[in-house]
Amino acid sequence: MYYLFDIQRLSMENGPGLRTTLFFTGCPLSCPWCHNPEGQPDKPVLFYFRERCIQCGNCEYVCEDEALDYDPETGPEINYNNCTACGKCADVCPTDSLLMSVKLYSVNEIMEIILRDRPYFDRSQGGVTLSGGEPLAQDIDLLEVLMKEIKREKIDLSIDTSGAVPRRNLATALKYANSFLYDLKHVDPVKHKEVTKFDNEQILDNLIWLSKQETTLHVRVPVIPGFNGDEEELEAIADWIAANTAPETIALLPYHRHGSDKYDRLGMDDQKVLFNVPSDDFMDKALKVFLDKGLNQARIGGAILASKAE
Ligand code: SF4
Ligand code: SF4
Incomplete structure (x- = not known):
């Protein structure tokens, strides 16, 4: 059985084409901008x-x-x-x-939901995305059962990960996934640890490793003024990507405040931090930083054109 806090159908920003996205609860990071705080604990709230x-x-x-x-x-x-x-x-x-906050689902229940959307997957070159929370923080043997079943149905599979997971889990997912959506939040270890409460060494190492494997990689950078939005910080992230990995796309995701009321509704108000929402002009400048570094696959927003799919 799997603890899911949401199942989104026909989502457009969680991988190529139209996706059915499964949100697993439990995440090793505690990002204060998280718009799904109910996905952070590994149990119901x-x-x-x-x-x-x-x-x-x-x-x-x-x-x-x-x-x-x-x-x-x-x-x-x-x-x-x-x-x-x-x-x-x-x-x-x-x-x-x-x-x-969560419901328990069996493999069969999940597959029944997924298979309803097969016509949309076929028309849009879409598929299923495992997200969270952190999907690869689950019991990996249990998750493998589900990934195997999705691939048995010949459905495209994306994994949306923070990278803060054991290499073994990433390697297991690699056997089934067509693509990875990989979050990169900050390359400064001190700032990363201070704000997300998690070291970024494993995240960066895993990204370098994944870049050398046979898969399609989409890097996603949340742009958060006050955390990683200074020009020097964005430059450092862009430099690191250019030096260490060659993703198919780089999505700059503007911070938003949707979901901030959830902290109050969950009794997590002490963890709520509001950042400034970046303006269009701010995002254009952030994009320019990446383009100026030769990262022409960068753009604003998370939608991935189906033509980028495998
Ligand atoms: S408030 Fe009481 S009854 Fe409700 S979930 Fe919490 S412990 Fe259970
Ligand atoms: S009193 Fe309010 S919260 Fe309690 S069961 Fe009724 S509707 Fe729900």
């Missing part, structure tokens, strides 16, 4: 959509962990320090005001 609550009282007495205080006027207050994410309150909530 409780969402509370306060505005959906109709004060029906169903959840009043179900919590056995002293994590839910009920007020008939306003509905529940969640004490996330005590919440064990048992899901009992979500089970009785008629409005999905209380909602668990």
Whole structure:
């Protein structure tokens, strides 16, 4: 069984063509700009959509962990320090005001969803993307079962990874994947560690290794003013890419604030950091940095033209 926090169908920014994207929960990084914070823990977490609550009282007495205080006027207050994410309150909530962040799926359930979209894959040279969270932080033997099944159906497979994974996991995915979407956030080890709480040595080493393998590589750089958006920082990233890898495409992904309200709904407000959203002009200048380094495969945004597919 697989813990997924979302399945997006017909997505256009997660690999070539139209994709069905599976979002696995659990990520070794803690990027404060993450727009899917529910994908960071490797277990379910409780969402509370306060505005959906109709004060029906169903959840009043179900919590056995002293994590839910009920007020008939306003509905529940969640004490996330005590919440064990048992899901009992979500089970009785008629409005999905209380909602668990992930669902468990079997291989067969996932394949049934994927196969509904085969006509779109065929027409757009699309396929399936494993994303997250970090798909390669899963039990790799279990993930291999799913990758094998997707390839048995002759469906294009992309892996969207942070690269913060054991080499063995990357090598296993390489046996099945047609392409990789590889995030590169910063080449400065100190800044990377300070902000994402994870060393970038393994990420850079894995990217160099992957560049030498038979696969199609798409590097994705989130552009985040205040983290990696200075001209010198973008230049350093562009220089590193030019020196160490030759990706088919380089996507500069402008930071956005969609999903920032999720931190409050998950009791993760202490991890929420808002950065400045880059303007179009800012992104044009960022792109110029890459083009000036001869990286003509760079562009703004994550869509990959189907003609770039294998
Ligand atoms: S998920 Fe479980 S522990 Fe958390 S508030 Fe609901 S009932 Fe209590
Ligand atoms: S069960 Fe849901 S709708 Fe009913 S009081 Fe609790 S949170 Fe509100």
